[in-house]
Amino acid sequence: MGLHLLLLSLLLCLTPPVLAHAVPMVNDPNGFQSLAWGVALTTRPDLEIAKAGPHVNEYQLRNGQPSYAGIPVESLRFLSVDEQFARVTIQYQGEDRHKQILAYLERQFGSLERVPGQMMRGLNQQYNWRGADTEINVTYHANTERGFIFIDSRTLAPRFNDRITDTAE
Secondary structure, three states: OHHHHHHHHHHHHHOOOOOOOOEEOOOOOOEEOOEEOOOOHHHOOOEEEEEOOOOEEEEEEOOOOOEEOOEEOOEEEEEEEOOEEEEEEEEEEOHHHHHHHHHHHHHHHOOOOOOOOOOOOOOEEEEEEEOOOEEEEEEEEOOOOEEEEEEEEOOOOHHHHHHHHHHOO
């Protein structure tokens, strides 16, 4: 019995994880709403600094309840790396909002149906769309009904990792 458990454990360790495949994005926005990737967020009067750093700055809307696609969300943050707009992070709560957001993303950027590796159900769900300039990643935790959206510039977002490495001790 012990040998069977050992072999099963070894087999599970050697089996590569199933990765979520990205849906090819239609209508790549090359930014977020009216902001193109790479612009300086300091020029936007509707944004204020939420967190400042030597290379990475995080901005939020000055006024009003944050929303995405007309759907109220808990937070909406704009991130720049070396003064260039590179990422949007969105947090939301609730299964209904999750369904509304997914429906919007599918209408806007492409259907998730019949894509190998997409996690459509379960406690942790992940959805990805990849365009020439933009990548969108959605993670939803069904047990807490919390969702996270990352909308990234494909060329600028990797610089976040470079900056973390440069400043890590």
